Amino acid sequence: MTRVLLATDGSAHSIRAAQTLRAMAERDPSIHVTVFHVAPLPDIATTAATGMPLPASLPPDNWSEVAARALSVTVAALGLPPERVRECHVVGIPGEAILNEARQGRYDMIVLGRRGLSPLKELFLGSVSQAVLHAAPCPVLIVP
Ligand SMILES: Nc1ncnc2c1ncn2[C@@H]1O[C@H](COP(=O)(O)OP(=O)(O)OP(=O)(O)O)[C@@H](O)[C@H]1O
Ligand SMILES: [Mg+2]
Secondary structure, three states: OEEEEEEOOOOHHHHHHHHHHHHHHHHOOOEEEEEEEEEEOOOHHHHHHHOOOHHHHOOOOOHHHHHHHHHHHHHHHHOOOHHHEEEEEEEEOHHHHHHHHHHHOOOOEEEEEOOOOOOOOOOOOOHHHHHHHHHOOOOEEEEO
């Protein structure tokens, strides 16, 4: 079995990542995918450095609804039979939570979008893809 961790925030970038993985998985039946969403908690270090007020970055009250939507659009784009897909969501700091899952679940590969939901486009890589790439325990596929 080839275990793949597909991280999604429900953005168009993560949908493209799912479509890329779909094409790979259609050719390789050993691929099994965990679709993973993190409801973002504030990163205390970043919050302190930027002086951004904590409540503004707390997960929205409807975070489980947001998570369910992010997972369902991504699972639909992945288009694999249910026995090859597992859905998972947690609350945490996205980069850290993805890395924890990658370590604990002994994945063969992590798949991410190059950017995500943020409207700021001046950086080439989003902070989550950068954090994951920086400390990943396995190969990472970043889909442009
Ligand atoms: N909350 C999350 N849960 C799971 N995966 C995520 C989450 N946020 C981002 N990702 C993954 O990381 C990829 C890159 O998103 P990232 O958040 O790094 O970029 P951004 O939103 O454009 O910028 P930033 O969040 O740094 O302002 C996404 O396409 C998705 O695959
Ligand atoms: Mg983001």
